[in-house]
Amino acid sequence: MIFEFGFGLGALFLLLAALLATSVRVLREYERGVVFQLGRFWSVKGPGLILLIPVLQQMVRVDLRTSVHDVPTQDVISRDNVSVKVNAVLYFRVIDPQRAIIQVANYFEATSQLAQTTLRSVLGKHELDEMLAERERLNIDIQQVLDAQTDAWGIKVANVEIKHVDLDESMVRAIARQAEAERERRAKVIHAEGELQASEKLMQAAQVLSQQSGAMQLRYMQTLANIAGDKTSTIVFPMPMDLLAALADRAPR
Secondary structure, eight states: OHHHHHHHHHHHHHHHHHHHHHHEEEEOTTEEEEEEETTEEEEEEOSEEEEOOTTTEEEEEEEOSOEEEEEEEEEEEOTTSOEEEEEEEEEEEESOHHHHHHTOSOHHHHHHHHHHHHHHHHHTTSOHHHHHHOHHHHHHHHHHHHHHHHGGGTEEEEEEEEEEEEOOHHHHHHHHHHHHHHHHHHHHHHHHHHHHHHHHHHHHHHHHHHHOHHHHHHHHHHHHHHHHTSOOSOOOOOOOHHHHHHHHHHSOO
16 A cells, blocks of 8 residues: 555656656747747747746747858849849848747748848849949948838848859950950040040140240250260251341342
């Protein structure tokens, strides 16, 4: 009789220990527990020690830390009909555990799929040059669209970064030719601007020389000195008419 009583007491103790083990939960600082009672939402618990009523209450753990998700490579057709492959990285976290569990079946998978479709739709509205040169602005546009749509799920999209924009070989060669043509155009424009400035300076110098006869004669003598320095046997140079007129006036008659 005593043996049966002891066996029954031990079984009861084991049952109580099992119930206690199933009712006690410990949540870390970055975790929250969404508790359901008889299938209905009851409360959000944590962090720390949580006691649940066995059988009547169940708990779902939710991690509040920022998750990093690599968005798979997507085929995107830009607004100027260029096909590119784009991938990105997504940073998001749960800010409302209740909505993250109740409003969507799998918030991680839902956010991932939404990021892929949003990446294609947003980048498809821009031209290739914008994808290559204005990534920061495009990152902000994608982040704002995602954040607005995931707000109903209790998800906060903190940041989106476009990692790579891959082009096929023919498009890379076309862009290289375009860049070379742009460099040649700029070189021609700079050369033309230099010629224009030089012609303006020459025009100003001609006006000064035409107004000052002494300056004209001085320039003429400098030119003669430069010619005399060359190793040539014959030098032919024009004689100014005013100088010939002065010599003719001084000649004896």
